[in-house]
Amino acid sequence: MEKGKDFNEEAALAYLPGRVAEAAKRTAALYHGVISEIRLRAGCPMFLSVGNKNVSCGISPTADELSMIVRSLCGNSLYCHSETIKEGYICTEGGIRVGVCGRAVTEGGKILSVTDISSVAIRIPHRVPGAADGICRLILEEGFRGAILYSPPGVGKTTALREIVARLGAKPYYIRIAVIDTRFEICGSLGGDVTFDALSGYPRAKGMETAVRTLSPQLILCDEIGSEEDAQAIYTSFGAGVPTVVTAHAGSLEELCVRPFMRALIDSGAFTYAVGLSRTQSGFTLDINRISVGETAVC
Amino acid sequence: MLKLAGAALVFIAATLYGRGMCEKIKRRLSVVTALDDLISYMRGSIENLRLPLGRIFDDYHNAFLDQIGFIDILRRDGLAPAVSSIEKELPPDIYDQLCSFAGTIGGGSASEEAKLCDFTKERLQKTGEDMRMQLPARLKMYRLLPLLAAASILLLIL
Numbered sequence: 001m002e003k004g005k006d007f008n009e010e011a012a013l014a015y016l017p018g019r020v021a022e023a024a025k026r027t028a029a030l031y032h033g034v035i036s037e038i039r040l041r042a043g044c045p046m047f048l049s050v051g052n053k054n055v056s057c058g059i060s061p062t063a064d065e066l067s068m069i070v071r072s073l074c075g076n077s078l079y080c081h082s083e084t085i086k087e088g089y090i091c092t093e094g095g096i097r098v099g100v101c102g103r104a105v106t107e108g109g110k111i112l113s114v115t116d117i118s119s120v121a122i123r124i125p126h127r128v129p130g131a132a133d134g135i136c137r138l139i140l141e142e143g144f145r146g147a148i149l150y151s152p153p154g155v156g157k158t159t160a161l162r163e164i165v166a167r168l169g170a171k172p173y174y175i176r177i178a179v180i181d182t183r184f185e186i187c188g189s190l191g192g193d194v195t196f197d198a199l200s201g202y203p204r205a206k207g208m209e210t211a212v213r214t215l216s217p218q219l220i221l222c223d224e225i226g227s228e229e230d231a232q233a234i235y236t237s238f239g240a241g242v243p244t245v246v247t248a249h250a251g252s253l254e255e256l257c258v259r260p261f262m263r264a265l266i267d268s269g270a271f272t273y274a275v276g277l278s279r280t281q282s283g284f285t286l287d288i289n290r291i292s293v294g295e296t297a298v299c
Numbered sequence: 300m301l302k303l304a305g306a307a308l309v310f311i312a313a314t315l316y317g318r319g320m321c322e323k324i325k326r327r328l329s330v331v332t333a334l335d336d337l338i339s340y341m342r343g344s345i346e347n348l349r350l351p352l353g354r355i356f357d358d359y360h361n362a363f364l365d366q367i368g369f370i371d372i373l374r375r376d377g378l379a380p381a382v383s384s385i386e387k388e389l390p391p392d393i394y395d396q397l398c399s400f401a402g403t404i405g406g407g408s409a410s411e412e413a414k415l416c417d418f419t420k421e422r423l424q425k426t427g428e429d430m431r432m433q434l435p436a437r438l439k440m441y442r443l444l445p446l447l448a449a450a451s452i453l454l455l456i457l
Binding site for chain 1: 345349350351352353377405406407408409411412
């Protein structure tokens with residue numbers, strides 16, 4: 001994957017204590033690659049994802065260091081992130097995504113708080129200009145109703161969405177795009193000439209509803225749909241004549257349709273395409289599946 | 300003649316000392332009042348807006364704290380160094396309380412932070428009230444100091 005101009009590696013390493021950051025830099029330099037993920041576990045070796053490899057850095061952060069990293073990622077303001085930590089992530093500036101887990105305090109099946117954070121996975125977003133051009137061509141087709149992008153975690157669905165915004169929200173298209181950026185992952189590293197309405201932090205369904213009602217978008221983008229409520233909001237948006245491009249975790253179209261609400265959504269005709277993503281050195285390979293309206297035997 | 304000149308010098312020195320002390324007391328009260336205002340602002344921003352501390356410090360304005368250089372340090376280095384920079388302006392117990400506040404704030408949930416702000420605010424307000432109550436008597440004392448000192452010297456030398 002080539003280096004994009006909005007490169008966040010330095011920003012991500014700035015959250016780490018000196019010795020940990022130095023070890024990460026040294027390891028990345030050995031593999032001549034761009035760090036896409038930093039995995040830290042208390043008392044266990046730190047791992048980096050460089051290119052498509054997972055490599056050990058040879059040092060283990062202590063529990064204190066991990067706690068310091070979490071505090072630093074939260075801008076010394078844990079209260080800003082307590083809700084998202086319960087959901088398993090922290091949003092930082094610049095769209096850096098941080099997955100966290102630790103000891104959950106529960107009551108009646110609900111997570112009240114998460115303490116003693118023991119694992120932190122820092123995923124560094126990269127711009128990959130032009131990587132989503134194939135998807136943009138589909139969006140610009142006459143009669144486009146929507147698309148669902150699917151892949152296993154870590155392939156680049158969010159990157160693809162970001163590149164769609166960067167391409168279609170800029171000259172010469174200037175499409176009115178509403179981005180439902182629930183986890184602050186998509187819009188953070190976009191800037192310059194790109195125009196879009198960012199509904200940052202909105203729950204997906206509420207964000208889509210708000211966008212349709214108030215922003216008159218020509219396209220809605222939403223990352224990682226995963227509930228019936230999300231599916232209902234996409235269907236409402238489709239009913240209002242606004243195409244949506246959404247992403248979901250799945251290794252194949254068949255896997256995608258395992259979830260009944262997803263199957264119902266695809267069958268409803270809300271999408272023209274289901275696009276499987278797989279990563280290559282320079283971008284993505286697309287597995288484009290055209291979906292006919294009312295098609296039930298797609299999976 | 301020399302004795303009178305000596306008494307005059309004592310009078311002037313005591314006047315300057317008294318004025319200095321009056322200014323110090325008023326300044327201490329202003330610092331306590333301004334910090335009370337800062338903590339109220341932090342509480343509101345944390346509880347209602349969930350803003351991170353860095354953003355709260357960037358947004359906060361107070362002419363007095365700005366004048367004494369507190370705001371610059373607050374924005375650049377954070378709350379603990381800023382409090383440390385005004386140690387001499389604060390009563391020792393309030394300084395300790397503020398150091399503890401600065402070390403703890405940001406590490407809990409919004410409701411915990413609000414409680415911490417309330418507790419510190421209460422301490423600051425109580426100290427401010429005590430200082431305000433004692434202010435007239437103390438000012439009077441420091442204003443009388445030069446007269447008393449000069450009179451004592453005169454009585455001694457006559």
